[in-house]
Amino acid sequence: MTDPVILLQILWTGIAMSSYFVLFTVAFALTLKVEKLWNFAQAGLMGIAFYTMFYLLNAAHWPVWLGVAAAIVMTSAVTVAVEIWAIAVLRKRHSSGLIFFIFTLIFSQFVAFLLTLMFGTEPETIFPSVMSPVRIVGGIAVSDWDLSAVGITLAMLIGLYLLIRYTRDGQFMLAVSDNEKLAEIYGISARRAYILSGIVSALMICAGIWLYGTRAGVTPDVPIGLILTAVIATLIGGLGRVFSAAIAAVGLALLQSFSILFISSKWQTLLLYGVLFFALLLFPRGIPAWRVKRIRPSPQTVAAAAAPQGGS
Amino acid sequence: MDYLASAGVLIALYVMLAASYNLIIGYGGLNTIAHPIFFAIGAYTASLLGINTGWPAVICILAGIGVAVVASVALAITTLRISGDYLLIASLGFQLGLLQAVNNVEFTGGPSGLSNIPLTLAGPYRSWLYLLICTLLAAVVVWLVWRSMVGPFGRAVRAMRDDELACAALGRGLFAMKVVIFAFGCGVAGLAGGLYAYYFQYISPEQFNVAQSATILTMVVLGGIGTIWGPVVGAFVLVALPQAITFLQLPSSLVGPLQGLIFTSLVIVFLFLRPYGLVGKRMAGAAH
């Protein structure tokens, strides 16, 4: 098993497979950062995104691009609706973290039941076939799916980086995540930032479930399992660090992939929970090396974000 | 009507689970969702002892409680310093990890579970005897929760839930209180687990997963979090209603998701319109 070709193969498929984990993790970590919300409702959004695509492409026979676009619109719309009619209400009431948790989890379950009622529980894939053409590069099998997964994920991450770095709305989002009250004083609408982060997350979720659903079967129960991995990666990556969380997601996927060299693969999931549990025990506030250095919100970043910018 | 007795046993067991969980989450404000794992620990310990040693059921169930308490104290000591949302995630990791381990090792029966748990209280009145025992024990559990929460201990626990810092600054040692209620609540879950195993004679890992956490949580929230009678009402409603629905002669492909939809939407409606549950008064709990 220590043949370099095998190691490289595990590395490559591990990276390709981590693509949807990365996207789900970024979606989760972004909402956590900006909204301070452990948004388990994203599992429900995954379900909505998947079944919208599945229905439109298989039953309604829409062209692929249109079906995907419709799924993005649908998922974003539900995100915004949940934000406005539920999350905002709870926030206004100063509800406890537990209430947010219950709401978002139960929302996902509700969606799962609804989808069961509508689509049944057979595992479905977006396209009837799960095969994708393969080429052998230096002894390593590289499938089209692998390439598209890595490509889409990188494109989404770069897009997010550009959004945060170079647009005013992106900067507002950062400012709100730093200190919502202070940002509001400077005239930045927290609500606008929340909705924007929700829509960006919805995009990530659509991309992630597209990748997942073109490779493996999805049932209405699947998303709730997927969100757990996102939570774990977010925690390991250090809270408030969206890109660290993405790296952690890749790391966890690779850890699982490479663990096959030492342990039977049935223990892979346990490894994941074990890592989560011990990470929390050792670093109850996130991994310190990656922890955000600023303890106090810094007025400068907020002010900088609020200041008018010429170019954007 | 053995069927009614059997449904009654289930209600009584869920009353124990919901009442003890409510003590931890509703009164103590400790956000864990790992309650089913202690239910599982009680059930597995009692079953494995019963199968492998042939000791009397009472001893095996007591041992189940013991192991659940020990496990809960171990978990409490390591994780209760983590607070709030982190505790929630840590408890989830503990629950899923331990279940995965149960799933992967041989002596627990793996995913097939344990199906040869000894028959106890054989005879035509078995279910009724179990109903009697479980109801009595459930009543004792509810009484104990009530008794502990009306006195000075309960007052300090509720104060801790409302504001940990202020409570500590008044001289209350929070850590000990947290460990005690956690251990007590989990011990009750272990008891329920032992009884469950002996009554139903079959346990498997999937009966103790996150769906079970959601069920118990729903009972507590629906009934009224941080109230004495809330979990009792919640357990009753959540066990009895689905049973009632099966009498409605609906096409069976609809019943499952329909039940799910009804319960999840009920919880959502309650969260927004009546966060204090069916029996709670305004501000009676941490729900707000």
Add this chain to the structure above:
Amino acid sequence: MTQEILRLENISKRFGGIVVADNISLTLHAGDVLGLIGPNGAGKTTLFNLISGLFRPDAGRIFLQGELLTGPLYRRARAGVARTWQHMRLFRTLTVLENMMVAPRDYPGESMLQSMAGAGSVRRAEKSARDRAMHLLERMALAHIADTIVVDLPFGQQKLIGLARALMNDGRCLLLDEPMAGVEDSNYETMQRIVRDEAAAGRAVCVVEHNVSFIKDLCTEAVFMSFGRILQRGSVDDLTRSRELTELYFGIADA
């Protein structure tokens, strides 16, 4: 010479690069009502947090009635450090009486078993706590709200309950964090009266306030803090007359 209650010796504390307490030494005697004033971020509340045990100082020692004060929050409260909070931190789902009855130093309910058994000693302790609480409420003319849930009370009364809860701790050191802010009319007078009475009864009181006129109404003496250091200690009038301090205070406060 009255009895020494609290003594701080060379207390220092930093958060990252920020010095929040810089070699602070301070002594309080029974009967003192000492005001802490200074601009935002001067380290006033931090000093309270250091005394009550929320933070550990990087250097220096604290003595309560001559004994070294150490350990976590709850041990110091039991040793006799009572405090209030700027944002009150009342137990929102508990009644006024329940809020107060969490506070006694000889609390009978920390053992679940003992509490459930309701033994004689527990009942006696509970009764005495209840009597003391009711007596305190009567002194504040608030006995009629004893069974009201605290969040239903108006702001001023909540502030008073915050004080009453701290007073249930019969230790000698009382730390009040902005007790007067937002308190008006009769509640203001009650606050003033109770604090003075308690000092007269032998407590050492230390008050953080922003508003200098509150300090004037309440305190016998004051300390001016800035950037974690004590700049001057004296009578309130002396401090307010000092041009340097006034400029420092208002100059920074207005920035």
Add this chain to the structure above:
Amino acid sequence: MNVNVTRRLALSLPAALLARGAFAQQKEPVRFGALMPTTGPEAGYGLDFVKTYEMAVKDINDNGGVSGRPLEMIVLDTQAKPELAINAANKLIDVDKVPVIITAWSSVVKAVAPIANRNAVLELNMGANSPDIANLGEYVYTVFPLAEVDVTALANYTKGKLGKSRAAVLYINNDTGIGGAKIYRDVFTKAGGEVVAFEGYDPKSTDFTGVLLKARVGNPDVVHIHGLSELPQVIAQMRQLGMQQQVTSYSAGYNPKLLAQLGPAAEGLIVTSLAPTASNNPNVAKLLDLWKQVGRAPNGLPYLQYAWDSTVVVAQLYDWIGKNNLPPTGENLRKALLTIGTFDLPMTGKLVVTDDHRVNKPVYLYVVKNGQFSLLDTIS
């Protein structure tokens, strides 16, 4: 005698009996319960089982019912979850008073077993193949061959007929997977082959690269995959990794959806089936005709044949106790089962029930050729 009973009950068309059929409807019905996942991840199969029971019951009643009495079925949902099955079984026994329950899914069969034994109600497994089902107690019988039957046949065939000597065994880490994989390993080794890899994967996995590479390192000439609905993905990833070895699986792989998901990559796959097809049993054509009226292809046809036949077995048991004037209790139904012993069933052929709680059946091996399952061999 037995043959005649069966034919009349299940399929016969004599017009003379239609009158009896109409008459039958007025008498007190005889009942059986069915615990099936009509919701949840397994509902795809569960619903089709239920549909097939309905067809079989209608067929029996159209042909005169059971000793002149109509057969009636009560279905409760289990979602294939033991805790729901326990409740449902209690309801069937206590409220609906059924003396016989048909179940499938091994966790459900096991969960219901203690209840059946306590209440002296006959439990018939018609779909689960976990080997421990043989040891669940005196009221639990199977009409479906347990895993040893087809897996043993497959392993021996692979070693003996196909001449493969190095097998890699991959399995889903659940009841079905573990049980089946162990039997395969033992039989293949006993037959003189070598098992070069034995790896379980988590049911939630989507990436099987690691397990497959582990298998590849052992340099096998056949890969047996004991999986469920994720089976196509395992095979897909295996082929994408360039592993061209012979793949075998068991009856879960005998599923048209797999062909669609894999396309040409499915070529050469060998799966088992425990039931004959329309080409070698004309009765199956009738079942297919009935399904044509439903308007879609059924899931897991061989299982449906057992579903039909389990209904016929129940009818025959009732027929026997009716003839012997015994009250319809679980005890008497059990006695009937053991006394009749040999059943000749319309959809799956001869069934012999014995005291050791196992049954033996011919095993049909299929291979995927030109995008279709074609019969490779029959092993009896």
